Amino acid sequence: MATRLSREVRLKARPEAIPQAEHFEIVSVPVPDVPEGRFLVRNLYLAVEPAMRGWVSAVANYSAPVGIGEVMRAFAVGRVVASRHPGHAEGDLVTGLLGWREFALCDGSEVTRTVTETDLPPSLSLGVLGLNGLTAYFGLLDLGRPKPGDRVLVSTAAGAVGSAVGQIARIMGCRTVGIAGGPAKTALCRDAFGYDAAVDYRSGDLGAALDAALPGGADVYFDNTSGPVSDAAMARLAVGARVVICGTASQPTWDPWPVGPRMERHVLVKRATVSGLLVLDFRHRFAEAVTRLAAWVRAGRLAYREHVTDGIGTAPGAIAELYRGENVGKRLIRLHDD
Amino acid sequence: MATRLSREVRLKARPEAIPQAEHFEIVSVPVPDVPEGRFLVRNLYLAVEPAMRGWVSAVANYSAPVGIGEVMRAFAVGRVVASRHPGHAEGDLVTGLLGWREFALCDGSEVTRTVTETDLPPSLSLGVLGLNGLTAYFGLLDLGRPKPGDRVLVSTAAGAVGSAVGQIARIMGCRTVGIAGGPAKTALCRDAFGYDAAVDYRSGDLGAALDAALPGGADVYFDNTSGPVSDAAMARLAVGARVVICGTASQPTWDPWPVGPRMERHVLVKRATVSGLLVLDFRHRFAEAVTRLAAWVRAGRLAYREHVTDGIGTAPGAIAELYRGENVGKRLIRLHDD
Numbered sequence: 001m002a003t004r005l006s007r008e009v010r011l012k013a014r015p016e017a018i019p020q021a022e023h024f025e026i027v028s029v030p031v032p033d034v035p036e037g038r039f040l041v042r043n044l045y046l047a048v049e050p051a052m053r054g055w056v057s058a059v060a061n062y063s064a065p066v067g068i069g070e071v072m073r074a075f076a077v078g079r080v081v082a083s084r085h086p087g088h089a090e091g092d093l094v095t096g097l098l099g100w101r102e103f104a105l106c107d108g109s110e111v112t113r114t115v116t117e118t119d120l121p122p123s124l125s126l127g128v129l130g131l132n133g134l135t136a137y138f139g140l141l142d143l144g145r146p147k148p149g150d151r152v153l154v155s156t157a158a159g160a161v162g163s164a165v166g167q168i169a170r171i172m173g174c175r176t177v178g179i180a181g182g183p184a185k186t187a188l189c190r191d192a193f194g195y196d197a198a199v200d201y202r203s204g205d206l207g208a209a210l211d212a213a214l215p216g217g218a219d220v221y222f223d224n225t226s227g228p229v230s231d232a233a234m235a236r237l238a239v240g241a242r243v244v245i246c247g248t249a250s251q252p253t254w255d256p257w258p259v260g261p262r263m264e265r266h267v268l269v270k271r272a273t274v275s276g277l278l279v280l281d282f283r284h285r286f287a288e289a290v291t292r293l294a295a296w297v298r299a300g301r302l303a304y305r306e307h308v309t310d311g312i313g314t315a316p317g318a319i320a321e322l323y324r325g326e327n328v329g330k331r332l333i334r335l336h337d338d
Numbered sequence: 339m340a341t342r343l344s345r346e347v348r349l350k351a352r353p354e355a356i357p358q359a360e361h362f363e364i365v366s367v368p369v370p371d372v373p374e375g376r377f378l379v380r381n382l383y384l385a386v387e388p389a390m391r392g393w394v395s396a397v398a399n400y401s402a403p404v405g406i407g408e409v410m411r412a413f414a415v416g417r418v419v420a421s422r423h424p425g426h427a428e429g430d431l432v433t434g435l436l437g438w439r440e441f442a443l444c445d446g447s448e449v450t451r452t453v454t455e456t457d458l459p460p461s462l463s464l465g466v467l468g469l470n471g472l473t474a475y476f477g478l479l480d481l482g483r484p485k486p487g488d489r490v491l492v493s494t495a496a497g498a499v500g501s502a503v504g505q506i507a508r509i510m511g512c513r514t515v516g517i518a519g520g521p522a523k524t525a526l527c528r529d530a531f532g533y534d535a536a537v538d539y540r541s542g543d544l545g546a547a548l549d550a551a552l553p554g555g556a557d558v559y560f561d562n563t564s565g566p567v568s569d570a571a572m573a574r575l576a577v578g579a580r581v582v583i584c585g586t587a588s589q590p591t592w593d594p595w596p597v598g599p600r601m602e603r604h605v606l607v608k609r610a611t612v613s614g615l616l617v618l619d620f621r622h623r624f625a626e627a628v629t630r631l632a633a634w635v636r637a638g639r640l641a642y643r644e645h646v647t648d649g650i651g652t653a654p655g656a657i658a659e660l661y662r663g664e665n666v667g668k669r670l671i672r673l674h675d676d
Binding site for chain 2: 275
């Protein structure tokens with residue numbers, strides 16, 4: 001009998017800035033046997049996140065970087081196809097850090113949750129019902145603390161996180177202004193994600209556009225960018241503003257450490273609060289959030305976009321695509337439909 | 339009968355950076371009569387604050403700048419010497435924004451509070467029981483939220499605010515590390531204000547000294563500086579750190595706006611919270627704070643230093659002195675002893 005093979009994407013070299021396709025290699029390995037206490041997952045969709053840049057970086061980050069020769073750390077959703085583990089039955093749909101690979105042998109520590117909203121597409125567990133939706137949910141509600149009537153400003157507003165932030169803010173009764181790059185994305189902000197206004201940071205004077213869209217400034221600023229977009233936003237905070245630092249997508253590297261206008265004076269004068277978000281810190285409350293997010297999706301109040309490519313061969317170049325801003329919606333790699 | 343005169347310090351020219359003596363002039367005016375609804379205060383002590391730089395600046399700030407030709411905005415403590423106001427009786431000791439002048443005609447809106455802790459020197463109402471102590475109290479306790487065992491790092495640690503922050507943190511069961519300029523101030527930090535360690539930012543490698551004094555980083559960083567001292571501290575936050583932005587004393591000007599290492603990545607990776615403090619936002623809780631601060635002073639748990647000069651003629655140059663770091667303790671101008 002021929003050995004069944006599983007392809008996996010390994011980190012080949014440590015990138016100095018944005019990871020490119022050439023920093024990875026695809027290797028075929030035998031699908032492993034399942035020992036006692038383990039289970040085997042066949043991945044359906046692999047996720048691509050801006051955070052992956054950090055996961056392969058040796059500079060200041062949350063966790064140890066992915067080692068050279070190791071399978072790329074990644075969220076994925078897959079079906080349990082064999083199990084000798086009491087908590088995960090064959091047929092279960094699970095999501096978690098399963099890695100950029102076709103088959104993952106698991107002990108359960110990789111799994112964020114078993115996907116129970118089986119009336120919705122499984123890919124949603126990687127986007128609007130996954131890391132991105134959860135990031136938007138906890139970042140906006142717990143750190144941004146929006147009140148009805150607040151003016152909520154969102155950078156990367158058409159992205160997987162930003163689009164959810166804007167829509168949840170609307171559900172909370174806020175006025176929402178999105179910042180995105182280019183007319184297609186600003187149109188998406190207004191038409192698909194219900195922003196009251198959308199500003200194109202590539203078009204003319206961002207500061208003047210923000211002044212026009214946000215008279216009186218922002219009560220909440222949800223930032224995924226750092227850099228000039230964020231600098232313009234920080235100069236337009238209202239008194240008592242809450243700033244959520246969710247990502248630093250516009251900074252190609254933190255070695256050397258980039259400089260920019262000091263934010264201290266804005267924070268001081270506006271008595272603002274700037275908070276950093278790691279969504280995994282809210283892991284104990286994921287079930288609460290998924291229940292609410294799924295209800296909003298079913299009610300048509302939380303729209304999403306997915307940008308799906310087929311086959312594991314499309315994974316290595318996908319992080320660089322994200323940073324070039326080429327995707328619209330959650331970037332996913334489809335391996336199988338079930 | 340000769341008209342009684344009151345000297346007052348007026349803003350003569352708007353400084354581009356730190357206000358110097360030549361930006362002010364001293365003018366004598368008649369002591370005003372007291373109409374119905376007003377009261378007259380004879381000031382005993384005038385205060386000098388780093389915040390005064392902002393009060394005369396036209397750049398981003400809390401409130402309208404002091405106008406050219408107007409009496410310099412300042413906290414002071416004085417005795418009510420005549421009153422036709424129902425809330426303020428002759429003989430009362432009051433503190434508030436009475437201005438750099440000998441006599442202030444008031445309608446009550448200037449008064450922060452009536453000083454009731456008459457067993458303690460009246461000058462304390464401008465320092466450890468005034469703006470500085472209140473700033474330390476609310477900044478540390480409400481924004482810094484220290485827990486017993488937390489490592490609390492304080493810049494301008496020997497100053498009027500910083501010395502109170504360090505001591506209140508110790509009362510709360512924290513380990514305290516102070517940053518100050520020069521061996522005399524670091525000795526004061528250790529010997530008078532009970533810091534567990536004190537680091538001289540003028541001596542050698544600040545980062546290495548902080549690493550040695552704060553293994554594992556700071557759980558709370560209370561900043562009065564901005565600039566390189568703060569940059570070194572921000573790179574040494576513990577996960578979940580709270581940063582209190584209280585002042586930006588090391589920045590001579592915000593026009594042009596200074597640049598520095600971006601703090602976003604530290605905030606993100608450490609899931610830190612950076613909050614700006616304006617103590618007047620806590621005005622409704624001043625009585626609570628003064629009661630506790632006064633009790634700590636009486637118990638010998640909250641030491642303070644004052645740097646007093648005599649006569650209103652010493653006021654105009656006093657802000658520049660502060661920024662040169664020449665004072666030790668709260669900078670005060672004494673006009674009368676009672």
